[in-house]
Amino acid sequence: MGQIFRPSANVYAKVGALSLFYLIILVLLALAVFDRSNLIRRINVPRSQPVPFTHQMHAGVLGIDCIYCHSSVEKSKFAGMPSLDTCMACHNEIQGTFWLQWLTDRFEQKEPVQWTRVTDFPDFVYFNHSIHVKGRGLDCSECHGVVEEMTVMWKAKSLTMGYCLDTCHRTTWNIEQLTNCSVCHR
Numbered sequence: 001m002g003q004i005f006r007p008s009a010n011v012y013a014k015v016g017a018l019s020l021f022y023l024i025i026l027v028l029l030a031l032a033v034f035d036r037s038n039l040i041r042r043i044n045v046p047r048s049q050p051v052p053f054t055h056q057m058h059a060g061v062l063g064i065d066c067i068y069c070h071s072s073v074e075k076s077k078f079a080g081m082p083s084l085d086t087c088m089a090c091h092n093e094i095q096g097t098f099w100l101q102w103l104t105d106r107f108e109q110k111e112p113v114q115w116t117r118v119t120d121f122p123d124f125v126y127f128n129h130s131i132h133v134k135g136r137g138l139d140c141s142e143c144h145g146v147v148e149e150m151t152v153m154w155k156a157k158s159l160t161m162g163y164c165l166d167t168c169h170r171t172t173w174n175i176e177q178l179t180n181c182s183v184c185h186r
């Protein structure tokens with residue numbers, strides 16, 4: 001019987017198999033990087049909101065305290081979002097633009113504004129504001145960036161598990177307690 005493959009075919013087959021192997025690894029690596037990328041996690045990506053509300057104006061220029069609007073941040077798990085009553089305390093008086101009229105109409109129709117979430121942990125992560133803000137005295141900017149300067153809100157920190165561990169939980173004195181899975185996963 002004649003030879004079907006020349007001896008050199010062995011080399012080609014080996015090189016081919018190896019390249020395929022490396023190609024697959026490369027694709028997997030690329031996917032892993034992409035999955036953790038800022039774009040996918042929407043870090044530094046401004047999120048559009050139903051109303052052009054700005055922190056830069058309200059918290060920055062006007063200097064309204066964060067707690068005035070996120071009133072449960074020191075006493076509960078949630079920071080809390082302001083209801084339209086909070087806005088209308090001022091905007092009953094401060095009027096005169098399209099969006100302020102839009103806000104007033106919403107208020108009169110008792111229709112709350114559906115804000116787009118910016119920072120949102122998956123359900124399997126437990127997070128408590130009060131413990132961090134009141135208990136540890138952390139500034140909002142440690143996790144949310146310089147909100148006072150943001151016209152449109154974005155996620156300024158990655159807030160991944162690695163971020164929480166590397167910036168604090170694994171680098172403080174009671175590592176044992178703070179890195180226990182049950183601290184953040186319940």
Ligand code: HEC
Pocket residue numbers: 051052053054057058062064069082083084086087088089090091094097098099100103
């Ligand atoms: C302490 C008073 C105060 C509170 C509370 C307040 N605002 Fe304002 N807001 C202002 C002032 C002052 C301006 C600037 C008005 C101007 O530039 O003429 C403003 C401007 C705005 C504008 C820009 C209007 C435009 O068309 O350019 C929007 C939108 C707005 N506020 C929404 C809100 C929302 C939503 C809330 C509640 C979450 C809120 N404000 C709470 C005082 C307040």
Ligand code: HEC
Pocket residue numbers: 049053054055058059064065066067068069070082115116117118119120140141144147148152153
């Ligand atoms: C006048 C009311 C008001 C004040 C004062 C205010 N906020 Fe807000 N905040 C809002 C509103 C309304 C939204 C939702 C719209 C948006 O994201 O821009 C919001 C959204 C946020 C979010 C995103 C929530 C999410 O979906 O993850 C963060 C974080 C936040 N605020 C932090 C702060 C910090 C920090 C301060 C103080 C420096 C502050 N806010 C002051 C009204 C306010």
Ligand code: HEC
Pocket residue numbers: 066067070073077078079080081119120121122127129132133138139140141142143144159
């Ligand atoms: C240690 C980090 C950290 C600090 C400090 C922090 N936050 Fe947050 N914040 C988060 C995380 C994480 C979420 C998302 C929580 C979730 O989805 O369960 C969040 C969510 C929010 C939200 C959305 C509503 C909610 O309660 O989920 C607002 C508003 C907010 N933070 C405001 C503030 C303000 C105002 C301060 C300062 C007084 C502050 N945060 C301090 C990490 C932090």
Ligand code: HEC
Pocket residue numbers: 121122125159160161164165169178179180181182183184185
């Ligand atoms: C300091 C808080 C903290 C501790 C301690 C912690 N985790 Fe997490 N973990 C997180 C956060 C935050 C996320 C979600 C990150 C995100 O939004 O992608 C997460 C996500 C995860 C995920 C989903 C995959 C991923 O990487 O996003 C797994 C699996 C996980 N954690 C396992 C563990 C195990 C096992 C332990 C104990 C050895 C642990 N975690 C301890 C905060 C923590």
